[in-house]
Amino acid sequence: MENGTFVGDILILERLNVTSQSFIPAFILLLLIYIFILVSNIGLVVLIFRSKSLQQPMYLLVCNMSINDVLGATVIVPHFLRDLLISDSERYIHYIDCAVQAFCVHLHMVLLTRIRLSRCRSVIFNPFCDNASLFKLSCESILINNIYGLSYTAVVLGLSLGSVTLTYLRIAMVCLSSKNKALNSKALQTCSTHLVVYVILVVSGLLSIILHRFPLLAELRKAASVVGHVVLPALNAVIYGMQNKEVRQRIKTLFHNNKVT
Numbered sequence: 001m002e003n004g005t006f007v008g009d010i011l012i013l014e015r016l017n018v019t020s021q022s023f024i025p026a027f028i029l030l031l032l033i034y035i036f037i038l039v040s041n042i043g044l045v046v047l048i049f050r051s052k053s054l055q056q057p058m059y060l061l062v063c064n065m066s067i068n069d070v071l072g073a074t075v076i077v078p079h080f081l082r083d084l085l086i087s088d089s090e091r092y093i094h095y096i097d098c099a100v101q102a103f104c105v106h107l108h109m110v111l112l113t114r115i116r117l118s119r120c121r122s123v124i125f126n127p128f129c130d131n132a133s134l135f136k137l138s139c140e141s142i143l144i145n146n147i148y149g150l151s152y153t154a155v156v157l158g159l160s161l162g163s164v165t166l167t168y169l170r171i172a173m174v175c176l177s178s179k180n181k182a183l184n185s186k187a188l189q190t191c192s193t194h195l196v197v198y199v200i201l202v203v204s205g206l207l208s209i210i211l212h213r214f215p216l217l218a219e220l221r222k223a224a225s226v227v228g229h230v231v232l233p234a235l236n237a238v239i240y241g242m243q244n245k246e247v248r249q250r251i252k253t254l255f256h257n258n259k260v261t
Contacts (some may be wrong), residue, residue, distance in 0.1 A: 040237035041066035069233035205230035
């Protein structure tokens with residue numbers, strides 16, 4: 001849709017590229033993942049608040065992450081599910097709703113100054129609203145915004161990678177100097193799973209940012225977005241919650257008490 005077809009505050013969302021033969025399995029799979037995200041993360045939050053032994057800084061951090069995962073998935077996944085069931089002509093969103101969704105996706109206050117750009121387009125080249133998609137609606141030059149956004153991303157990513165690298169190097173040095181095989185095995189198991197989640201987070205985030213500059217790779221960008229907003233919240237509940245020995249023991253105790261009752 002070009003400049004001449006722009007109508008008021010109505011925006012058209014691009015759909016996921018799902019064939020007519022596979023949209024039902026895709027819908028069911030996505031719905032099951034979303035239900036798992038809700039049940040696992042909300043259940044983890046309830047368990048932490050109900051158990052005094054788990055009300056410690058580490059578990060409160062896990063609780064905060066679970067709440068963030070539920071909110072993040074809820075902003076995105078219901079839109080995916082709806083778009084799989086409706087026709088192209090009905091896949092629209094009001095501009096203010098799009099801006100709110102993009103704000104929730106990024107949770108970054110700088111977005112509030114960026115959504116005021118004048119608009120002359122009405123197609124969101126993404127299944128959901130995000131910062132880069134809002135940029136593309138503008139009929140002004142967004143070169144400064146792109147330079148700032150890429151520079152900010154580079155700084156944040158560099159600090160993140162640096163801190164993670166130093167942390168894991170420190171853990172590796174402790175493990176090498178320690179002869180406790182049980183401790184080393186536990187550290188290796190914990191760090192490897194955490195590292196997998198971190199790598200998925202960084203790769204999916206970078207792909208989403210970089211591939212917005214390459215329209216021909218739109219499908220790969222959509223896949224990266226789905227991984228970042230759907231797969232990660234499900235993995236976080238398992239890795240940071242269910243894998244914890246004390247959390248598992250509390251869950252077993254809870255189920256055992258329910259059976260006895």
